[in-house]
Amino acid sequence: MKTRMGLAGVGVLLGLWGVWKLATTVDLHGLVRLPLWLGGAVLADDFFLVPLTVTAGWLVTRWASRPDGHRTVGAIRTTLLYVGITSLIAVPLMLRQGKGVNPTILPRDYLRDWLLLEATIIAAGIVGYLIASRSAGNALRPATSAVVARAWRGLRRVRRAPRYE
Structure with a gap:
């Protein structure tokens, strides 16, 4: 309980410090906006x-x-997580107030590059999902597994066969 009260006190102090910084550094026009x-x-x-x-x-x-739906959910969640993180970082930089692309620092189109990054992340998510679903689909087929198991047992028998010299 003491820890909780201490953390609450620290939170209140940080909030008051933020309000004080806001009131002292932002002009009246900014406070209205x-x-x-x-x-x-x-x-x-x-x-x-x-x-x-x-x-x-x-x-x-x-x-x-669906039967293998958990793979879909995992792939979509992971892809959306990375799209969200990169968007959270990139969008505020692209929407700077009144400032356009700075050709002396980075001579590129920020919006185009961000869209390419998002498309690449989505494509990687789709490829990852397809690879996971194909490999899991092959592992779940009993006929294929039985054939491979029989072939493996046959190979082990061949290796154990005595040598005749």
Whole structure:
């Protein structure tokens, strides 16, 4: 209980320090724009990200009801995790206020490169899923496994055969 109270106190102090830094470093115009930006973030979350997440979860759940659906769920979760992480890092850099591409530092198109990165991650996720599903599909076929097992036993018998000299 003491640890919890100590952590709560540290959290309150950090919050108060953040409010003090906000009030002393941001001008009045910025303080007026801040609630608008936060409101826009809430609207974007509620009307774009939440329906997108719910739809993706519904589709993944439908696919997961198939016999090998857990592989689909794993591949989609991993791919979406990497897409989300790279987007979380890249999108704020692309949306800097009023600043475009800086050709002296990085002479590239940030949006194009980010889209190529996301396409590469999605392609890697699809390839990983296909490899996992194909290898698992071969391992689960009893006829193929039985044939391989019989052939392996036959090879072991051949190796154990006595040598005649």
